[in-house]
Amino acid sequence: MTRMNYISTRGGGKAVDFQTAVLTGLARDGGLFLPVSIPDVRAELPAWAGLDYGALALEVMRRFADLPADDLRAIIGSSYATFRHPEVTPVVSVNGVHILELFHGPTLAFKDVALQFLGRVFEYYLAHSVRRLNILAATSGDTGSAAIAGVRGRFGLRIFVLYPLGRISPAQERQMTTVPDTNVFCLAVQGSFDDCQRIVKAIFQDLPFRDRYELGAVNSINWARLLAQIVYYFYGAFRVMARTGARTVRIAVPTGNFGDIFAGYLAARMGLPVSRLILATNENDILSRFFNTGVYRSGKVQATLSPSMDIQVASNFERYLYYRVGNNPREVCRLMETFVQSGELRMEGVSDVGADQFIAAGTCATADALATIREFYKQHEYLLDPHSAVGVNVGRRFLSRDEPMIALATAHPAKFADAIRQATGRDIARHPALDALANLPQRRTVLPAETDAVRDFIRKHIP
Numbered sequence: 208m209t210r211m212n213y214i215s216t217r218g219g220g221k222a223v224d225f226q227t228a229v230l231t232g233l234a235r236d237g238g239l240f241l242p243v244s245i246p247d248v249r250a251e252l253p254a255w256a257g258l259d260y261g262a263l264a265l266e267v268m269r270r271f272a273d274l275p276a277d278d279l280r281a282i283i284g285s286s287y288a289t290f291r292h293p294e295v296t297p298v299v300s301v302n303g304v305h306i307l308e309l310f311h312g313p314t315l316a317f318k319d320v321a322l323q324f325l326g327r328v329f330e331y332y333l334a335h336s337v338r339r340l341n342i343l344a345a346t347s348g349d350t351g352s353a354a355i356a357g358v359r360g361r362f363g364l365r366i367f368v369l370y371p372l373g374r375i376s377p378a379q380e381r382q383m384t385t386v387p388d389t390n391v392f393c394l395a396v397q398g399s400f401d402d403c404q405r406i407v408k409a410i411f412q413d414l415p416f417r418d419r420y421e422l423g424a425v426n427s428i429n430w431a432r433l434l435a436q437i438v439y440y441f442y443g444a445f446r447v448m449a450r451t452g453a454r455t456v457r458i459a460v461p462t463g464n465f466g467d468i469f470a471g472y473l474a475a476r477m478g479l480p481v482s483r484l485i486l487a488t489n490e491n492d493i494l495s496r497f498f499n500t501g502v503y504r505s506g507k508v509q510a511t512l513s514p515s516m517d518i519q520v521a522s523n524f525e526r527y528l529y530y531r532v533g534n535n536p537r538e539v540c541r542l543m544e545t546f547v548q549s550g551e552l553r554m555e556g557v558s559d560v561g562a563d564q565f566i567a568a569g570t571c572a573t574a575d576a577l578a579t580i581r582e583f584y585k586q587h588e589y590l591l592d593p594h595s596a597v598g599v600n601v602g603r604r605f606l607s608r609d610e611p612m613i614a615l616a617t618a619h620p621a622k623f624a625d626a627i628r629q630a631t632g633r634d635i636a637r638h639p640a641l642d643a644l645a646n647l648p649q650r651r652t653v654l655p656a657e658t659d660a661v662r663d664f665i666r667k668h669i670p
């Protein structure tokens with residue numbers, strides 16, 4: 208059993224253990240938890256290459272999580288038994304791109320990989336404690352349903368999910384609002400995803416309220432989510448290296464909150480042989496602008512066909528920033544303060560040629576994502592969802608002869624049937640798990656985009 212501790216990106220407080228980092232989510236000084244050190248696993252790679260998903264997950268996770276190995280193995284086993292594919296995250300090679308399918312979980316999006324695990328980790332800790340946990344989450348669509356699927360009916364847990372009213376797909380909404388478990392509360396906020404995220408952050412910063420109501424987070428700021436996501440970077444790279452004989456890979460990642468790609472960044476720092484991570488955004492391009500100019504400046508959120516990436520403030524970016532400024536929490540505080548005050552942050556010493564040697568970035572406009580979906584369908588009979596299409600589209604700008612390109616497919620196309628219809632002219636994106644929800648009763652509460660309204664709701668629903 209490894210003992211890895213966690214520190215805040217803003218340097219406040221003492222290092223905490225895995226359990227505390229997972230149960231608290233956001234650090235008390237407003238920062239995000241990071242492991243004290245990043246393990247170097249390069250010597251393990253040959254032994255890891257042939258492992259199945261569960262065995263590989265155990266190897267990766269036990270370096271960060273101090274649970275007894277048998278307990279961790281059991282949690283991993285039951286988390287990924289919910290997936291519909293025996294490989295959990297299989298790789299499909301189409302049109303010169305190796306698509307790592309991350310959407311075979313219960314809610315058909317990659318967030319299940321993390322949240323099936325996190326829900327069980329929460330339950331595991333709560334079962335041994337008098338504590339209860341009330342999860343508060345903001346979702347741009349996929350997190351909410353995946354989080355609900357991860358904690359519904361679980362011991363010691365309630366979940367409150369905020370989502371922007373009318374800005375997520377009907378299928379996404381039904382995946383949340385048709386869940387009958389009484390520990391689930393769906394809050395439709397009259398605002399944008401950034402409003403939802405701002406409210407959640409404000410409530411977490413109200414420490415007396417947070418303590419009184421035992422609030423915790425499942426958003427991609429939760430360390431255990433990132434941990435679970437590191438695994439499939441290794442899994443996908445091993446499969447593709449075995450298939451192609453390559454010794455290094457490139458990986459394209461459709462990005463919103465910088466969570467998924469940050470897991471890839473950590474995998475790379477652990478020793479995963481990836482030469483480039485390719486960050487792909489839709490028109491909400493704050494991150495791609497940053498990696499191309501060194502300036503991080505929030506813009507207005509634009510609604511696109513890839514709504515889970517309609518984000519202009521990327522909550523996990525602060526973790527990356529911590530490493531970028533040389534593990535210096537004081538500098539993180541200064542930069543984040545500047546960003547809050549002026550809406551802009553600049554990396555010092557970064558010219559306009561880009562902010563990172565290792566992360567390349569690009570933007571894919573909606574029309575181009577639709578064209579990519581059309582091409583893959585017409586020529587290869589493979590359906591990409593609009594988020595995955597953004598990743599594939601940008602990834603293909605960085606193809607190399609010697610290194611295979613892995614593109615992360617983050618959702619099943621049936622979750623975004625409208626976009627598929629627009630792209631192909633046909634109504635072909637279906638999944639039985641979604642069809643089954645069509646006629647079920649829905650439960651939701653509509654609230655204004657105000658912190659107090661949400662606070663009141665929570666007060667009324669926690670005894």
Ligand SMILES: *Cc1c(COP(=O)(O)O)cnc(C)c1O
Pocket residue numbers: 316317318348349350427461462463464465466467468515516594595617618
């Ligand atoms: C959440 C999500 C993303 C973006 O992931 P981040 O971790 O926020 O970068 C991309 N695609 C889909 C389908 C998602 O649900």
